[in-house]
Amino acid sequence: MSSLIRKANIQGDIWPGLPKRFQSFLFFRIRKPDEFKQRLKGFVPQITTAEDACKMKDRILEEKTLARDEGRPAKIQPLPGVNIAFASTGLAALGKFTFHEDIVKRDRKLSTIFKKKQLRGGLYAKGMYDDLVNEGWDDPQEIRQEYKPVTVGEQKERLIDGVITVTSSLKPELIDKVNRVKEHFLKEPGSDPDNYRISNDPVVEFTLIREGKTRPEKGKEHFGFEDGISQPSIEGLDREPTDKEPKASKPGMILCGHEGDQMGQPEWARDGSFMAFRDLQQLVPEFEKFLEENAGKFEEIKRHPRPQEKLAAYLMGRWKNGTPVDLSPHDDSDPALHKSNNFDFQPIHKHDKCPFAAHIRKMRPRADLDHDHAVIIRRGISYGDEVTPEEKEAKKSDDENERGLLFVCYQSDIRNGFNFLTTRWASNHHFPDRKTKFVGEHGPGIDAIVGQRLSHHPPRSIGLPDGKDPTEARLDLDRWVIHRGGEYFFTPSIEALQGYLTETPDYPPLPPLSREAKL
Numbered sequence: 255m256s257s258l259i260r261k262a263n264i265q266g267d268i269w270p271g272l273p274k275r276f277q278s279f280l281f282f283r284i285r286k287p288d289e290f291k292q293r294l295k296g297f298v299p300q301i302t303t304a305e306d307a308c309k310m311k312d313r314i315l316e317e318k319t320l321a322r323d324e325g326r327p328a329k330i331q332p333l334p335g336v337n338i339a340f341a342s343t344g345l346a347a348l349g350k351f352t353f354h355e356d357i358v359k360r361d362r363k364l365s366t367i368f369k370k371k372q373l374r375g376g377l378y379a380k381g382m383y384d385d386l387v388n389e390g391w392d393d394p395q396e397i398r399q400e401y402k403p404v405t406v407g408e409q410k411e412r413l414i415d416g417v418i419t420v421t422s423s424l425k426p427e428l429i430d431k432v433n434r435v436k437e438h439f440l441k442e443p444g445s446d447p448d449n450y451r452i453s454n455d456p457v458v459e460f461t462l463i464r465e466g467k468t469r470p471e472k473g474k475e476h477f478g479f480e481d482g483i484s485q486p487s488i489e490g491l492d493r494e495p496t497d498k499e500p501k502a503s504k505p506g507m508i509l510c511g512h513e514g515d516q517m518g519q520p521e522w523a524r525d526g527s528f529m530a531f532r533d534l535q536q537l538v539p540e541f542e543k544f545l546e547e548n549a550g551k552f553e554e555i556k557r558h559p560r561p562q563e564k565l566a567a568y569l570m571g572r573w574k575n576g577t578p579v580d581l582s583p584h585d586d587s588d589p590a591l592h593k594s595n596n597f598d599f600q601p602i603h604k605h606d607k608c609p610f611a612a613h614i615r616k617m618r619p620r621a622d623l624d625h626d627h628a629v630i631i632r633r634g635i636s637y638g639d640e641v642t643p644e645e646k647e648a649k650k651s652d653d654e655n656e657r658g659l660l661f662v663c664y665q666s667d668i669r670n671g672f673n674f675l676t677t678r679w680a681s682n683h684h685f686p687d688r689k690t691k692f693v694g695e696h697g698p699g700i701d702a703i704v705g706q707r708l709s710h711h712p713p714r715s716i717g718l719p720d721g722k723d724p725t726e727a728r729l730d731l732d733r734w735v736i737h738r739g740g741e742y743f744f745t746p747s748i749e750a751l752q753g754y755l756t757e758t759p760d761y762p763p764l765p766p767l768s769r770e771a772k773l
């Protein structure tokens with residue numbers, strides 16, 4: 255198994271992440287697979303690789319250093335970037351994935367190809383809707399129409415075959431780049447680049463466009479927390495963690511075909527990664543109202559000079575400025591701790607600092623688990639505008655003025671990554687395990703930020719530290735994050751895009767999908 259990591263072969267959003275203040279997610283459906291392949295080949299040079307993204311980050315650093323030396327604010331550089339990823343239906347459209355395993359297995363030639371070439375991963379094949387609505391926790395009423403499959407005759411067809419992500423730190427350059435992507439895929443064949451026409455019968459259709467942007471206070475997401483502090487450090491790519499920081503993760507936890515990847519993917523998948531995209535609406539005034547109404551209920555929290563901030567910190571596991579509750583449970587004033595990752599929740603049986611079910615503890619249990627088997631790299635961005643004075647006053651979100659997080663994460667196995675984190679950990683009252691003695695029979699509780707609940711499950715609640723053993727402080731939770739759907743994708747390497755994926759189909763589409771289904 256390879257562990258040589260070739261940065262020029264990896265798409266840059268996976269690692270080290272594309273610098274961005276603005277991001278457009280262009281979800282597309284392939285209408286004409288053969289012509290699409292031709293255009294895709296021509297598109298590959300535009301893709302921002304990990305190597306390109308490292309150079310962008312160096313430029314940002316250089317400008318910051320220069321600005322500091324010259325005593326002026328650093329100039330924001332646009333640094334536009336582009337990546338592309340495919341849902342399983344997208345690969346099927348290219349003839350590189352089959353949903354008809356039974357038919358293929360009966361044909362010796364196809365069966366050999368299937369064994370050697372088919373991307374593995376049942377959830378990827380199913381797609382997020384079937385995984386999380388039909389077999390999971392998502393409420394179909396809350397899913398945006400575009401993420402739902404449509405029924406055509408006897409078949410259900412998904413409308414999203416892939417996503418092109420475009421990033422930039424300045425809006426005009428983002429718009430320009432988006433226009434260039436659209437031009438590349440939508441223009442009439444053979445038209446003059448200076449005077450092109452959009453085709454009436456294009457090779458792809460953009461079925462949904464979602465726009466993300468960072469908040470005016472950069473780094474803070476809509477609930478007001480500093481985000482993007484903790485990422486797994488990848489062996490061979492990132493700096494060595496120190497002291498109590500989580501140990502470095504094997505590159506194969508994120509990148510297919512590297513040490514630590516248990517999936518046994520085909521050779522062409524090496525340097526690619528599975529991307530989970532999740533559209534999460536945040537009810538910000540409602541969250542604030544909850545903090546206001548509940549912070550006074552517990553002695554330990556009530557005594558704090560800023561009780562609402564303290565309760566928020568308990569739910570997250572970090573204060574809003576990023577200070578880890580595990581390192582500083584009562585105070586967030588030390589700037590040296592704001593971005594700290596140097597903690598491990600030890601001793602893990604004492605419930606006196608960070609709640610067992612705080613968001614960051616559920617999502618990265620550190621010493622609560624003896625080994626890291628569910629590791630993701632997060633690359634999300636906020637969407638929507640700031641809370642208006644009217645919403646603040648009414649303590650209620652306005653339907654017209656939605657906001658939230660366009661959550662993106664990468665991993666080499668969706669079942670062990672995104673899916674495991676949300677279903678087995680966030681939504682399970684009894685994870686982290688073996689804590690009943692210290693937190694009572696209801697267990698640590700549900701993840702207040704992303705935990706989901708089925709109607710027959712116990713009401714959402716979380717156990718909070720209260721100086722007692724076991725804890726008596728139990729807080730009933732509301733819901734401030736609405737899960738609006740999303741999709742699972744595969745972000746291939748540059749070589750796979752230039753070669754295997756744009757070559758002739760492996761599988762004939764059996765039986766053919768209409769590719770004409772519409773919302």
Ligand code: N7H
Nearest residue numbers: 475479480481482483484534614617618659675676704735
């Ligand atoms: Fe979470 N938030 O912005 O408030 N998250 N997250 N997340 N999250 C983290 O450490 C948030 C979501 C993880 O290594 C922080 O960078 C919000 C999903 C993981 O210690 C903050 C939403 C999933 C970590 C938030 C949301 C995760 C993490 C602390 C939804 C996975 C790292 C800042 C609206 C399926 C844990 C930081 C570690 C941290 C927020 C969703 C996972 C502030 C608002 C869906 C792995």
